[in-house]
Amino acid sequence: MDPNTTLLSSVQNPRIKQLVKLRDRSERESTGQFLIEGYRELLRAFEAGRTISSLFICPELFLGSNEHSLIARMQKKGTQVLTCTPPVFAKISYRDRPDGLLGVAPQRHLSLNDFDNLLRNQSSPFLVVAEAIEKPGNLGTILRSSDAVGLHGLIICDRCTDIHNPNVVRASVGTLFTVPVAETKGDETLRWLKEKKIKIVAATPSATQEFTQVDLSGPIAIAVGTEQLGLSARWMNEADIQVRIPMCGVADSLNVAMATTLLLYEALRQRQMRQ
Numbered sequence: 001m002d003p004n005t006t007l008l009s010s011v012q013n014p015r016i017k018q019l020v021k022l023r024d025r026s027e028r029e030s031t032g033q034f035l036i037e038g039y040r041e042l043l044r045a046f047e048a049g050r051t052i053s054s055l056f057i058c059p060e061l062f063l064g065s066n067e068h069s070l071i072a073r074m075q076k077k078g079t080q081v082l083t084c085t086p087p088v089f090a091k092i093s094y095r096d097r098p099d100g101l102l103g104v105a106p107q108r109h110l111s112l113n114d115f116d117n118l119l120r121n122q123s124s125p126f127l128v129v130a131e132a133i134e135k136p137g138n139l140g141t142i143l144r145s146s147d148a149v150g151l152h153g154l155i156i157c158d159r160c161t162d163i164h165n166p167n168v169v170r171a172s173v174g175t176l177f178t179v180p181v182a183e184t185k186g187d188e189t190l191r192w193l194k195e196k197k198i199k200i201v202a203a204t205p206s207a208t209q210e211f212t213q214v215d216l217s218g219p220i221a222i223a224v225g226t227e228q229l230g231l232s233a234r235w236m237n238e239a240d241i242q243v244r245i246p247m248c249g250v251a252d253s254l255n256v257a258m259a260t261t262l263l264l265y266e267a268l269r270q271r272q273m274r275q
Helices: 014-021 025-031 039-047 067-076 086-092 112-118 136-148 166-172 186-195 233-238 256-274
Strands: 006-008 033-037 054-057 080-084 101-106 126-131 153-157 181-184 199-203 220-224 241-243
Touching: 014 086, 025 033, 033 039, 033 166, 039 067, 039 101, 039 166, 054 067, 054 086, 067 080, 067 101, 080 086, 112 153, 112 181, 112 186, 126 136, 126 186, 126 256, 136 153, 136 166, 136 256, 153 186, 181 186, 186 233, 199 233, 199 256, 220 256
Parallel strands: 006 080, 054 080, 126 153, 126 220, 153 181, 199 220, 199 241
Antiparallel strands: 033 101, 054 101
């Protein structure tokens, strides 16, 4: 064991009990801390400049040889490293196959005021608005697709899912730390988009045009809604562009993350053609 680390060998250790509590939203909100598990997730958080206050490791579970380099880099930035025995790490991990790395970090929350600065030099903002998404896996997948297309930002409206839920971090594969995410209310977002002259794009089966037939190359915010009900009537009525995704089978809709990904890549294709 590295002489600069502390060994934790009991699941009754107060530090271990505190980590388990951070799986609960109420504990995350009261402490302002959250969990980041996995090499890729921690690497992306670290390279995005996020502070990792403490890192719990179990070398017996490492999947490769890169872990030691990342740990050393974190230590140089002031991260406290604590070594766990395999049974202790199994207690704190929320994965079926842990890879021996779990960090604790302070939460970061952005507002639309922060987005004003982020978009200052963007002539054609490219955004997604997610209204009341309920499932962490869907939100994480939307983040992953958003990162893949170079989205300028994701706006979470009237949130149901905590963006710092461990399953959001896992499903996003760490892209939670590469895509700017603002959290706000729907009314505030609608006013902000109108002020910025960013067109709202909404998908609905009743639209007359398919999503490949409309111009998505300008300043747009693709709005998506809840898994069960889709976008609220308010957002649908405020949309500047309504599109539909062809459904040729018996299903009448796609999973919200899949639908978002299709719209994002069509917008990316059009933007690349305009360059």
